[in-house]
Amino acid sequence: MDRIRIGLVGIGKIARDQHLPALAALPDFELAATASRHGRVDGVRGYSSIAEMLAGEPEITAVSLCTPPEGRFEQAVTAIRAGKHLMLEKPPTATVSEAEALAALAREQGVTLFATWHSREAAEVDAARDWLADKRIGAVRIRWMENIRQWHPGQDWILAPGGFGVFDPGINALSIATRILPQPLTVLSATMDVPANRACPIASAIRFRSGDAEVDAQFDFLQTGLQTWHIEVETDGGLLRLTDGGCKLELPGREPISGPNEEYPRLYAGFAKLVRDGRSDVDLRPIQLVADAFLVADRRTTEAFEF
Secondary structure, eight states, X not given: OOOEEEEEEOOSHHIIIIIHHXXXXXXXXXXXXXXXSSOOOTTSEEEXXXXXXXXXXXXXXXXXXXXXXXXXXXXXXXXXXXTOEEEEOSSOSSXXXXXXXXXXXXHHHTOXXXXXXXXXXXXXXXXXXXXXXXXXXXXXXXXXXXXXXXXXXXXXXXXXXXXXTTHHHHHHHHHHHHHHOSSOEEXXXXXXXXXXXXXXXXXXXXXXXXXXXXXXXXXXXXXXXXXXXXXXXXXXXXXXEEEGGGTEEEOTTSOOEEXXXXXXXXXXXXXXXXXXXXXXXXXXXXXXXXXXXXXXXXXXXXXXXXX
């Protein structure tokens, strides 16, 4: 089967760390061109905007957007209206309504839209979901704490309007929770700590409900030392612990199991299958939960933050 000619938009840290290696490792794709205001990839034709890329590379059939969510909607509309299949880095857009509009436009244009959640592709997420499927959930604890200066050095956009702040990593936890828990999540209450000189929170605590179980989530963007990406689920069958961002699973009476980090190769393999099957995958539950948390949150102003 012919390789999918793809254009990559946004050549920043996530593109270089994850997207480019994944594309290079898969036979499904040929990286035909890139679009970025500053970044370039050796040996690949580069353009300064998605419009220029699509005009100069008419044989491109798919586009992957790894730009910040603020402003991504217009880029996505450009790709879809040009008849290109589209893959979106998480979170898919700055708002829920933008994502819904893109899904509707993709259906009208007859192209694939894939709103990705890379943490769902962590090695042991599916095994956790399968084990929990017939369990009664008593309580859930989510601890997603990492160092913004390590993972987003100097990236002011992440704390600006539309940048999501601590929910940029926190939404990864919610993408896993919505995949593995048998009952839907709803937001009960939230607090958000917002630096005095920033628009988005740098820490948050949220209470959710999933069926009869309460879910306690703590997100922190100022974690130093050991980074924490853990979910614990108390059940009638014992305690499940999903750690290392979903790569390690501990179940009652069993040895821990863990697998390699192959999130982005799995995402791109899934995108290729969606394109060839003529289907889309647009699950907006994680971003909807974030939006709901912002609606009910008690916002607390904290000291100014500088990178």
